Amino acid sequence: MFIYHPFHTDCIKQIVLSITLEHIMANQESNIKSVTIGNLESAFAGESMAHIKYRYFAKLARAAGAEEVAQAFEATAEQEVMHAFGHLDLLYPKAQMTPAKALEIAIEGETYEYTEMYPKFRHLAVEEGNQAAVAEYDQQIAESQEHAENFKRTLEIAAKRFAALAKVEERHANHYQSVLDAFNAAQ
Secondary structure (H helix, E strand, O other), rough: OOOOOOOHHHHOOOOHHHHOOHHHHHHHHOOOHHHHHHHHHHHHHHHHHHHHHHHHHHHHHHOOHHHHHHHHHOOOOOHHHHHHHHHHHHHOOOOOHHHHHHHHHHHHHHHHHHHHHHHHHHHHHHOOOOHHHHHHHHHHHHHHHHHHHHHHHHHHOOOOOOOOHHHHHHHHHHHHHHHHHHHHHOO
């Protein structure tokens, strides 16, 4: 039976956090992709894949009647998520993120998926005659395009709301300034 111990998560988190955040942020700001950033991206991808794979294995184990095995996979999957979040904390520092920035990153990722990644994968699957993979890639191309469009709409709506809010705040500031000016003139 798998026994979860918080020490495992804490050790990994400390190792990840020992990477110099200032160095990472400086490289991100200057658009230089360091080896460390590449490694964090790879580690994030690995932890994310492990999470999904272990969830899938838990589903299979549960269907086979192996509840204890399913629980072991689920416990480990949860740890993998925490590891992935630790990597994301360094890749996308909270101080640099806004909802709009997150949407822009999501749009970029989904657009890459439907314009480059899945079409390339699909082409190779066609060459190999793997029709099941071709069908899967076709579905993913359509879904990734839909995701990108949804994120774009959300960003546009948010931008309109922020623009309207900025106008309201500007009116308030102008009103307060005129009241202050009138008060100062009366003095």
